[in-house]
Amino acid sequence: MQRKLLSLASIYLPIILVGITAIHMGKDKENTIQNEYTTRDSRVEVLEEFFDEYKSPLKGHAETFVKTAEKYNIDYKILPAISCMESTCGKKIIPNSYNPFGWGIHGKQYISFKSFDEAIEKVGEGLNKGYFSKGLDTIPEIAPIYTPPNPNHWMSGVNFFIARMEEVEKEQENQSLKEIVLSYL
Numbered sequence: 001m002q003r004k005l006l007s008l009a010s011i012y013l014p015i016i017l018v019g020i021t022a023i024h025m026g027k028d029k030e031n032t033i034q035n036e037y038t039t040r041d042s043r044v045e046v047l048e049e050f051f052d053e054y055k056s057p058l059k060g061h062a063e064t065f066v067k068t069a070e071k072y073n074i075d076y077k078i079l080p081a082i083s084c085m086e087s088t089c090g091k092k093i094i095p096n097s098y099n100p101f102g103w104g105i106h107g108k109q110y111i112s113f114k115s116f117d118e119a120i121e122k123v124g125e126g127l128n129k130g131y132f133s134k135g136l137d138t139i140p141e142i143a144p145i146y147t148p149p150n151p152n153h154w155m156s157g158v159n160f161f162i163a164r165m166e167e168v169e170k171e172q173e174n175q176s177l178k179e180i181v182l183s184y185l
Helices: 002-025 029-053 059-072 078-087 116-130 139-146 151-183
Strands: none
Touching: 029 059, 029 078, 029 151, 059 078, 059 116, 078 116, 078 151, 139 151
């Protein structure tokens, strides 16, 4: 009896899931537009959750990170990862500098910004001009220039934070998929 139930479940479960997926994909254009918006918005949610884990003051600037990444065609996880490597996610910065990126810090000289949003925008622009527009668009290519004293340590740290954001992203995707499937059951 148990074997028959397992056999039936293995036959009908994929059919049910395909049906649910087809129904979901067949929704009208308005819902498609909403889903596209939600997808864009999910990056902000990923960053907010990520920064929340680290109790970062940058959490409220997640949307600026995403908008800046879009503006300069940068992976939205790079700037937050650099800020976490350079300043423990914005928690350890030169007082009132709003510079979580270590941008322009050499000895006792440093660059200050008026706000975290300005810093995100200016550093995004600087990465675009100084790195990405020159074909340096991976962390291993950026590291030796961004932090010449110890590029391997820096690269390892930045990649660690990117990987953590990708885990948060997958967790949220899995949760969304689970909610979709459950809504049709």
